[in-house]
Amino acid sequence: MTSNLTSEEQAAAAAVERSAATSQLRFATAGSVDDGKSTLVGRLLHDSKSVLADQLEAVEHASRSRGQETPDLALLTDGLRAEREQGITIDVAYRYFATPKRRFILADTPGHVQYTRNMVTGASTAELAVVLVDARNGVVEQTRRHAAVAALLRVPHVVLAVNKMDLVDYAEPVFAAIAEEFTTYAASLGVPEITAIPISALAGDNVVTPSANMDWYGGPTVLEHLETVPVGTDPSQDPARFPVQYVIRPQTAEHPDYRGYAGQIASGVLRVGDAVTVLPSGRTSTITGIDALGAMVDVAWAPQSVTVTLADDLDISRGDLIAPSDHAPETTQDVEATVCHLHDRPLRVGDRVLLKHTTRTMKAIIKDIPSRLTLADLSHHPAPGELAANDIGRVVLRTSEPLALDAYEESRRTGSFLLIDPADGTTLTAGMAGDSFAASADGADAARDDEGWDF
């Protein structure tokens, strides 16, 4: 930064620059109560100059009225009356900030044990998760829970932020031991990339600016890492999946015969001329046109919203899936999945529910709940009979109609589903099809018991 500018001028210059940033990272934070997660988020927003004057003024005012001498950055994020009253985060909040290098959507998720479902919610769309640990306490049960949830939801990148280093004299051995324990554990779950960073959210060490108190640390600050971690996947590596969302039929004088299939490409690439199969009917056709919201294109890819026309006049409606004929998914009415139960009403064997997968909703019955996972030590409890709120377990379902389902491991978009209460529409359960922790096969076998991870 140029030193002869005022901080306000610097902020203004940074703000103009950030309007040009185009790549976007969705990330989630997780941490136990009192680990300082809200302070970290507040520090990240504040030190990256993403907090505007009126917001800061409101925080200063609220802090003063609570008798605090310095502004409590946690008040930037705890938006609900009850959260401020109790000083805890109750619900997921989404926050937006940008630096000249990148734009960020942050799912700020509560750390309290009873809100595991909220971390699942935040992690479902995240490309990176920040797991916060108190340096004085090290890896605790909640830390393992957060790592397991990140692995389960297949968040590609995990950051371990070892916080409150100021309270352990910025000692390297403390950090090194926690980082090693966590990395070993998370790697055994199949987390592909782990970055450990020693920080003090309260003092601002290594959050946005490198810490003068920890010259033994040579890695990136939290913000530097967020700015440089690779984002996005290469859609050309995945088979195309196009759930039909809505059929567009103008039936006007100008477009008497137009019949377009509108949707958001869930994975892969669509091209004009592709031979496609429509599921579950199995009928085939060829893509004749792709309308990318007003521009006729030859190729489009996930996650673009487009409208596709086909060579043949097939009976296709909302809920059908268009896929390349040579890479179409199997259809099935028998689903095995790992689920996170979200609602206080338990999920029981025999329950009749609705299953929402992509744009299709159908009836389903819970045939079996083979196991429930104890996230703390990843042990499994066989045949629990029911899953309570925040439980994660294996479920076997039978659906009323054939379902074109991919493994969640292959596609977060077409491998995920919701279970809904048909009586009142409540969202009950989040599901991930296929084997769980499937990527954990490498190197972790020795640490497992005979029954492995198929909980």
Add this chain to the structure above:
Amino acid sequence: MTTVTAINAEEGAGLYALAHLDALESEAVHIFREVAGEFERPVILFSGGKDSIVMLHLALKAFAPAAVPFSLLHVDTGHNFPEVIEYRDNTVARHGLRLHVASVQEFIDDGRLRERPDGTRNPLQTVPLLDAIDKNRFDAVFGGGRRDEEKARAKERVFSLRDEFGGWDPRRQRPELWQLYNGRHSPGEHVRVFPLSNWTELDVWQYIAREKIDLPQIYYAHEREVFRRGGMWLAPGEWGGPKDDESVERRMVRYRTVGDMSCTGAVESDAVTIEQVIDEIAASRLTERGATRADDKLSEAAMEDRKREGYF
């Protein structure tokens, strides 16, 4: 069309990138189509403000070449900027849309609402809004709210279930995972839908520039009669300003938000083009609402409290 960023990208390993405005646009279009696919009687809240104008633009794109399968609803506070009402009516005519108007003035005239001592009608909108939802049996109501506007809004879901009183209970929200939106509701309940949830004020302006969307002129700097109250420049009018001790002056101003005249402040500005507006917003040290909304300053939880009552 200018939305060809995607098709201009080079094909090849790892080069299928989507510019952030394209990603936001695709996400919003997906939300519109989900509602069209799952609800019987959706309606778009349309105030003639920039967020609702962008919403309508996205809806037009989502269903082209067919018509937008939704009607519009305007909650008219009776204290609107004339330019905005004119813009609203022109837009409705141009696209052949159907407009419902819920009038705060009618509710005051027949005694169902009482004017507040401070003359602010923004909080009074909730009653006519809920009445219109009930009478027309709307089951999904699109709003232009963005999570970056306010800390209570940051907690809002894309699909927000409201009870028969229109109320929002932040503790009982449905978790929202992946892009799987649950629009199930019981008779009497409805769902508020926020397709611009993940947009920021700057995104909205950059999109308006990219798509060359026409806006009411009050968004651009112009000379206008204003007076000072509560730290804001307000427009004089029959709604109750200026008072005896307040004096009207002419200033170059523009509006960052458009709402009820009694609580929407103008900002001093010389930004007459959209590029100048974008530069001005990017450099601003005040949030959109902090700069221009009096009603959010009523208390620390003003927005949350109004949302609980059924406000957007």
